Amino acid sequence: MPTVLLIEDDQSIADMISIYLSEEDYNVHWGADGQQGTKLFNTIEPDVIILDIMLPDANGMDLCKEFRTVSNVPIMVISAKSEVSERVKALIIGADDYLCKPFSMRELAARTSALLRRSAISNHSVQSTPPAESGEIDPQSIKIDMEKRCIYLLNHPVETTFSEFEIMKLFWMHPGKVFSREELLNKIRGIDTFVTERTVDVHITNLRKKVEIDPKEPKHIKTVWGVGYKFEH
Incomplete structure (x- = not known):
């Protein structure tokens, strides 16, 4: 069962996401603010993160950047801000997807599944390295x-x-x-x-x-x- 870390300060939205994803066989852990989210991030080893940008005690963009410096876990940003500049900013700092509020639970689940699916395929790939014609490692490669x-x-x-x-x-x-x-x-x-x-x-x-x-x-x-x-x- 995939583990989802949900960081969202609006309890009604968090409840809807948690219930829907739980019914889709996800194990959802909810953090109501940046502090709780960071604590959960360091303890549960999530398979994917759903992160709200506007939190009462932290900037979601800063959290995304912080998480990305220590982990390659897929991160989906959710936000009421629909401007292209905001989506681009999120991608630049490390987000893998951006979903604008309001959104359907079905779309959220589909995107979460897509992130997890691609992550699973990559994580189970066999290690591969490019051949060296001379048999020596080129330090520039x-x-x-x-x-x-x-x-x-x-x-x-x-x-x-x-x-x-x-x-x-x-x-x-x-x-x-x-x-x-x-x-x-x-x-x-x-x-x-x-x-x-x-x-x-x-x-x-x-x-x-x-x-x-x-x-x-x-x-x-x-x-x-x-x-x-x-x-x-």
């Missing part, structure tokens, strides 16, 4: 450990969000293949999830900052003008 869900640059681990890792894994498994923004969106979110092409641009920008020696002159994640992006070892 990017490597991905599927089992640990970790990207290595210069043999040092790089922290990524759930969606960033999914994009990087897709790139790495298909070097040289050009992916359109729409293809990348469909791969990381599913065709039924509301996202924009700007979402992909945000993830690409963040990935370049993390894996490129010079993000302004990328040697690995390259833009194919008018089409999308491609990855080169």
